[in-house]
Amino acid sequence: MQSKNIDYLLILRGLASIGVIFGHALTYENYAFYKVLENSTSLIGKSLLSIYPMGGANFVLIFFVLSGYLMGKLFFNEKYTFDKENLLRFYKNRFFRIAPLLYFNLIICLIFFEQSNPSFLQIIGDFFFFNNITGRNINLVTWSISHEMQYYLLAPFIFLFFNNLKSSANMKLFKYGLLIFLFFISLHFTGLNYMYCFLAGFSINYFLLNKEKIDNKKLNPLLVLLITFTVSNLFFYFFYNSNNDFTARIILILFIMCLIYFLERINFKKNMENKFLQGLMFLGKISYGVYLWHYPILVVISNYLIKYISENSYGTFIQDSIIFHLMQIISTLTLTILISAVTFKYIEIKFRPTLYKGINK
Template sequence: MPQAVTGKKIDTLLIIRGLLAIAVVVFHSATMHENTTAFINIPGRTAVWMFFGISGYVIGYGFFTERYQFTKKDLGVFYLNRFLRIYPLFLLLSLLAWITGSLASGQSSLHFKDVLPQLLMFQFNHDYMFSRVFWTLGIEVQFYIIAPLLAAFIMGRFPYKWFLLAGVYFLFVCWVPFAFYLFGQSFDGRNLPANLSHFFIGMLACKLMLEKKLPAINKALLIIIILALLAVTNYLYAHHIDYYWTAGSVTIDFIILLCVLLHKEVSGTTYGSKNYLLRAFSFLGVISYGVYAWHPYFIQYTPQIERKTLILILVSVSAAFLSYQFVEKPVLSLKGKRRKAGFGN
């Protein structure tokens, strides 16, 4: 994925990822205990849906700009790089949680039959014994499998293309209530079909941006609209949950589109080396995966800090920094070395 700053350029979407990771930590700490008001709470699900949208944008960008082409070699590179991005930290934290849980209980919670669903993510409705947030990683990995097909479809040339793409998005949106009424599935869909609309809108937004079909809007106005819509969806989650899973979900897709529009408006903007706040937010985006992945481990195995939100944030960010430096960064450097031999991001 794109780095936080190249030549001190602001990467808005990466900064948003970092802020969303912190929002998830706050939600699992303070919000759970009603320490903040509904309008400013960002539910964990809102952050996850926005993560999915940004992921759709990033993956789409790789194909739409021909960083990856639809060849056997490039697709192999794409899947390898996605594996290097997700699995090292996932496996590290799964191993750590398994050891910690086994020592605490005196017996292993992992059996041979669990390897495929728990470690290789062979699940439909995702549920992981080692971390309550890893269900999102399972969906993310399964999205990677079909992402080239979605990208090829969006890049296709056919009559009334954008009307057709809008129709496909509408079908993805309709799947959740359809699956609820026909199959009895929960609105809290922890599977790929229930979340495809968010990935897809991110890919569509990327394509619209690259084709210069997104309008120019004042950055301050965009931020105000995004925050206002977030406040509305936060309120729906707290007081009208049924509307949150339907209208709220579509609203968040619109927020994803607006975030891409904001990203376009800020693109090319640079900042000085002494702007420590932007540098901190940018690096927070870089380690956002770690912040998101570490915090439930601390909540589960050091429950005394669950209600101490600032401490939970600090230890999660610290652990994410260390795992980025000593696990993620060394592994991700393989992508850079391979890129010189034809491997891409």
């Protein structure tokens, strides 16, 4: 039997995609549970409100850091070189990784999603990856795709610039200093104001450069991943809910950078046939579809449930809120995962047949 490698970064991607669903579901108006906590005078209620998941943007930041690292890794590992043929191959592969499912999703939303009401300019922005400039009104979560594609456009040149700098101690210091400078500049640069996430991920490659893997058979990587993922996002919400968005983002990104470094630097005990880990990896494989499909599905289900519960109250607002979220999240997760699995097989894989093939070696 052919063994399967466990890709913990893929698991991280899958967890982030589920996090986005929870972030959007738990803040959906009318019966959102945070309204219960806002009226609470108890210490427990106030404490829970301080870390309540107000949205899912933090999980998108995790996607961005991962993309920054992985795109940089492709060039550091010389899967692509900086010549015309390889650049065209890189851009072609990135386009066919992102565009087919995105276009299918946008067309479906334009036809069937009642909340989709874009202007012509917004449609152009969505289909040509600059809706961070035009605005978007088809599937609201596609804002991140434009930032992703714009980073792909720049990634080879970022690598070329930093790779061509001499590797003396002073030049290494200059590289790190320049990355930090660009990191903070991009925080405030309209249009590219998420580039700092990609740069943070890209910089991990420098810390791993020429480093041999460390064997460690005792540490449980999944446990480390889950703890770091949970703690970092709780810290994010604590600062974000306190109107300290800058601190929230910086702390989250530093946590995720350390986690990626840890997962890439350590050789763990093999768990090749662990079905639970294989399931989490599959969630990572379909995470792009989960991200695209969850929002229209969530809106349709939530609006139906709001109408249903308003006509058939279960008692108090707390009871209605709990029932609402249970039905909302279970239904959204089930439908989203099913549809994402189908579109992964019949759209994503069709356009990129070698997608994730290297994992099963």
